[in-house]
Amino acid sequence: MDIKQIVYFLAVVDTGSFSAAAEELYISQSSLSKQIIALEKELGFLLFDRSKRKISLTSAAKVFLPHARRIKDEYYSMLANVAPFKASPSLSIIAIPVIAQYGIPSYIAQFKQAYPTVQLIVEEREASVILPALSSHQFDLAFVRDNYLDRSQFDYIIVARDKLKAILPRHHRLAERKQISLNELSNENFIMFDKGTVVHELIMDACRSAGFEPRIFYASLRVESILGLVASNSGVALMMEKVVEYHRHPNVVDVPLAETISSNLVLAWSKHHQLSEEAKSFITIIQKDSNRIN
Incomplete structure (x- = not known):
């Protein structure tokens, strides 16, 4: 038994399916299944009842x-507690998939230039697994986005301010x-x-x-699928202003909303975990850019 098998087991439990867990873990479903089967073999009992369409936990x-x-x-x-004693310092960052849209690569480049010996790991995941x-x-x-962020659990600084805009087909009745x-x-x-995305919940609440x-x-x-469907007159969308600016589409228009529905991108960390020097x-580096942000 190793920690990877434990993590894989919990991913299946938390997502409710092997396919969703595999997607979250960025591995194939067959690789995930093999690890779960190996864990079951070592434990000596089955972990999941696979006889029905929706898997469920066994009593064991x-x-x-x-x-x-x-x-x-x-x-x-x-790992967090012994990190300061590692011979090779490291920094791990997890992000919602908007790194390019919000200029985060420039911060990463600044850090790598200033601290070339630090092993930097950056992974993109969906919002539901990040916190x-x-x-x-x-x-x-x-x-992450600051909407629904538990301020009692996390500290943060604002990286970029943003707000929702209406995305309409170019010839929509409200496009002008x-x-x-x-x-x-x-x-x-x-x-x-x-x-599972913050933007989905934000839009539902706003509507x-x-x-x-x-x-x-x-x-x-x-984003490309959403813009493509809007362009084909299949419907309308609500999208963050900076995301729209990054993914310009010739057959859609973005119109400001009368309501201000904000969503700031922030850099967050746990209040209950001592930050490393890295x-x-x-x-x-982010704080030095605060004048531009504010």
């Missing part, structure tokens, strides 16, 4: 589960407007980001505050 797995969580938490806590990974000390820092209210879109089909439940025609994790140095 329910007993094993809290131990697995403690092993994972303790492992990453141990748990940060809390369990799998990563030192995280680029200088500003529109969210409730003017209440009868439209919505092309949305997938559940409900405007008095309607959005009629979701399609959901995707890919993490502090990266934070300093």
